Amino acid sequence: MSPSDARSSATTSSPASGTDSAGGDALADAVRYPCPPVPQQVAAGDTRVISLGDIGGDQVAIPLSFRSLPTCREVGDAVTSGNQTVTSATADFRPSDVGSFVARLFILDNTTISAVVNPTTVTMSQPARGSTTNSPLVICRVP
Numbered sequence: 001m002s003p004s005d006a007r008s009s010a011t012t013s014s015p016a017s018g019t020d021s022a023g024g025d026a027l028a029d030a031v032r033y034p035c036p037p038v039p040q041q042v043a044a045g046d047t048r049v050i051s052l053g054d055i056g057g058d059q060v061a062i063p064l065s066f067r068s069l070p071t072c073r074e075v076g077d078a079v080t081s082g083n084q085t086v087t088s089a090t091a092d093f094r095p096s097d098v099g100s101f102v103a104r105l106f107i108l109d110n111t112t113i114s115a116v117v118n119p120t121t122v123t124m125s126q127p128a129r130g131s132t133t134n135s136p137l138v139i140c141r142v143p
Helices: 003-009 028-031 038-045
Strands: 047-055 060-063 069-079 083-088 102-104 114-116 121-124 131-141
Touching: 060 102
Parallel strands: none
Antiparallel strands: 047 060, 069 083, 069 131, 083 121, 102 131, 114 121
């Protein structure tokens, strides 16, 4: 599929100036990667991510599925201690959370829940980069 095919089949938005993750011009490359992707791109296995960041340089990238939407919830009392454990008195973690993406301060991109210890504690696929208390935690299940 050529970029002109993509432009005629989907809507794109203009990214900020700069380079994309492959080192190309972000604006020039945007037309080749419409979001949502056109049916031919989905059939070919193309993917998209939402990448969020803050002024401190922390960021998280969450893969998108175009077959169905992710289910997310947020709690405000998460605790990390620089290891793979996250605790939250209000998260009500459950077995179906295994494989869900988690995002918050000091959690690396593409970190998932690898085990549910109990309703207040999970083990992540990667250790946190630091320690925090009573922080927001976003838990997203991507079908």
